[in-house]
Every structure is written in C-alpha cells, then in structure tokens.
Amino acid sequence: MPAIHIDRLVQQLNSIFEPESPGPIFRENFKSLLEVHANLAYRAGQDIQRKSSISKYHLAPIVNHHIQNQFSSLAKNKPELALEYADQLWTKDYYEMKYFAAIILGSLPKELEPEILNRFIDWGSRTTEREIHQVLFQFGTQNIRQSSTNKWLETIQTWVDSSEIVNAITAIYALQTLVSDAAFQNLPKVFKIITPLFSIKNRKITATLTSLIEDLAATNPVETAHYLSNLLLSSSYLAPRQIVRKNLKFFPSSDQKKLRFALSNAPEIE
DSSP, rough: OOOOOOOHHHHHHHHTTTTTHHHHHHHHHHHHHHTOOOOOTTOOHHHHHHOOBBOOOOOOOOHHHHHHHHHHHHHOOOOOHHHHHHHHHSSBBHHHHHHHHHHHHHHHHHHGGHHHHHHHHHHTTTTOOOHHHHHHHHHHTTHHHHHHHHHHHHHHHHHTTTHHHHHHHHHHHHHHHTTTSOOOOOOOOOHHHHHHGOOOHHHHHHHHHHHHHHHHHOOOOHHHHHHHHHHHOOOOOOOHHHHHHHHHGGHHHHHHHHHHHHHHHHHOOO
C-alpha cells in the first residue's frame, strides 16, 4: 500500500467536506476517496473471510482516524447535514461506509435522539450481517450509552414491549453488542428483557435469540445456565427448548448437566 501523505489526505478531505454537497454527491465523492486509499493488496485469512461477506476497503489506521474526526466534527457542528450524509453512506454495501454512518450516529447531539433510534430499527432490521450489527450498535450508540446505559436498556425494553417483530429483533441485536462489552455487567436486566420473546413463534426471533444465548454463554455460562434452567422449568414454550439444545455445546459440562435436567423435566409443550 502506498505511503500516506497526511497533507494531501487533509486536502482531499477538505475538498469533500467543506462544500456541503447534497447527500448523493457527497456519497459518491466520499466513495471515490475510499477507493483511492483502499488497500488492494490486503488478503484476509480463510477463517476471517468466512465470518463476513461484506466488502471492505481496508483503510490504513491513519486514514480511518482522520475521516472519523471529520465526521465527528460534522455531527457536532452541523448535525442535520451529518445525518443526511449518514443516510447516504448506509446505502452502500461496504463495511467502511456503514462504519462511518454509525460513527455519525454516535456523535450526534441528544436533540436528534428520536431520529437516531429510528435508524437503529430501520438499518438494523435490513441486514443479517452480524459484523454490521456490531458496528451499528457499538459505535452508533456511543453518546447514548455514555449518557446512561440504563436509559439505553429502557429503550431496548420499549422495543420488546411494542410487540412489533422488527423492533424485537432490533432489541436482540442491540443486546448482543451490549453483552459482548466486557464493561457491561447487568445480565439480570438482559434476562428480564428477553424473557417475553421466548413465547413468540417467529423463526427470525428464534434465530437471533439463539445467537444471543451463545454470546451470553461465552460471557457468563453459570448465570446463563441458571436463567435458562429456570425458564425451561417454568414455561411450556417450544423456543426455549430448541435454543437450549442448539447451544448446549457452548456451556461447560456441569452447566450442560443442569440444562439437560431442566429439558427432561420441563412442562409439556403447549
């Protein structure tokens, strides 16, 4: 990859950001910039390639840093324009375009929170790519979570309470990102939020819950096994049994034994 000339990079960024172009024009100019700085020689390992199907430009860290600073500044100083740009960037199926769209959301002021939350639902529900969900909910919620993690959990709870399938799936994606954060400790709240979802007969909800339980098993297998055992013994729904069976292998043997006992003694299915 060619050496990065910082002065030229700054000039290129200024030529794109300073004119305040309409969204579609900005998107295409920005895409051209990323293509100029793409690492075309990058070759991911086979295992890494399997994890994600989305295309990447593989920008140098210094390029990524300068672009991120530009978007963060734009979001603070001209939030409406930044939001328009975020909408445009998200339409492109490249990791970096979606990453910078999420960076914008995470830098926007509190006054635009309703618009931000709408995009979590709209954008998050339109892709099944886990890496993109992580980008959206890790970077897009930065200001919201820094303000109050409890408030963010309350927002996720309202999505579950809405009884809308799309909202419920968005809630699960958001929780996956939270439980993957080593600093997050409030698993009992997560368990409380997701409990009603096990009663919903919907293939996509079951699939996303299965993925979330795998993450919870990796984060805290003891608490997760205890929660699932109680859920199995106190409910007659099919989904918890399907999800536990698929995730048994992710638990230590002692917790597997506890879960198998709960499976054997669960009430008859409705």
